[in-house]
Amino acid sequence: MKLHGYFRSSTSYRLRIALELKGIEYENVPVNLLKSEQKDKSFTSQNPFGSVPLLQADGRDRAQSMAQIEWLDEAYPERPLLPANIEDRFTARELAYAIATELHAPLNLPVLKYLKDEYGKSQDEIASWYRHWLTRTLVPVEARLAQLGTGDFLFDAPGFFEVVLLPQIANARRFDFDFSDSPHITRIEAACLALPEFQRAHPDNQIDNPERTAQ
Numbered sequence: 001m002k003l004h005g006y007f008r009s010s011t012s013y014r015l016r017i018a019l020e021l022k023g024i025e026y027e028n029v030p031v032n033l034l035k036s037e038q039k040d041k042s043f044t045s046q047n048p049f050g051s052v053p054l055l056q057a058d059g060r061d062r063a064q065s066m067a068q069i070e071w072l073d074e075a076y077p078e079r080p081l082l083p084a085n086i087e088d089r090f091t092a093r094e095l096a097y098a099i100a101t102e103l104h105a106p107l108n109l110p111v112l113k114y115l116k117d118e119y120g121k122s123q124d125e126i127a128s129w130y131r132h133w134l135t136r137t138l139v140p141v142e143a144r145l146a147q148l149g150t151g152d153f154l155f156d157a158p159g160f161f162e163v164v165l166l167p168q169i170a171n172a173r174r175f176d177f178d179f180s181d182s183p184h185i186t187r188i189e190a191a192c193l194a195l196p197e198f199q200r201a202h203p204d205n206q207i208d209n210p211e212r213t214a215q
Helices: 010-022 065-075 086-102 109-119 123-148 160-174 183-193 196-201 210-214
Strands: 002-005 027-030 054-057 060-062
Touching: 002 010, 010 065, 010 160, 010 196, 060 065, 065 086, 065 160, 086 123, 086 160, 109 123, 123 160, 123 183, 160 183, 183 196
Parallel strands: 002 027
Antiparallel strands: 002 054, 054 060
8 A cells, every 4th residue: 555645744644644543554655745746747647636645555546535534444444443333423524524624625735825826925924814714613623522521532542533633733733823722622632642653644754754854
């Protein structure tokens, strides 16, 4: 199995976490988004969306991280990411898809680049845009977690929701988002980052992270 991705891409980070939690071995193939390698014909011939991650598994090129994660959970049922109970599965999906559908589209790299190149927005203005949309979704996510009375994880162990949450938190921290009123989110973050699976998947520990390479 090959995972084509970028160390700082939140969607690539999702897949790394999912693969680690499920104990699936994979080859990490870097795709440099800053050099637009995902737009090369050699890449788009495999993934017409021109995006990462690209998951090559069982003789097929698979795109779109949320579909990839659910496929992994069905194809490799050991260590399931989604709970057995239908209501718990809904809860995990409700929270995960709130992040994946409401935040990824307005906050991904092409959108931020468009704001800068086409509208001349400064980095401070782009950061303000970023935090606005984070607030719009993460505040209700925190409220839902409070209603559910969660502990270290949404359920007994990290799964589908945490796979999506942790990468978004990492990006939010890069843009100085204030998590001081998010005790449930930050508690889940701390519990996840203490686990070796999340540590191996972290952007800081990827082969294409230039800071890691320079060490």
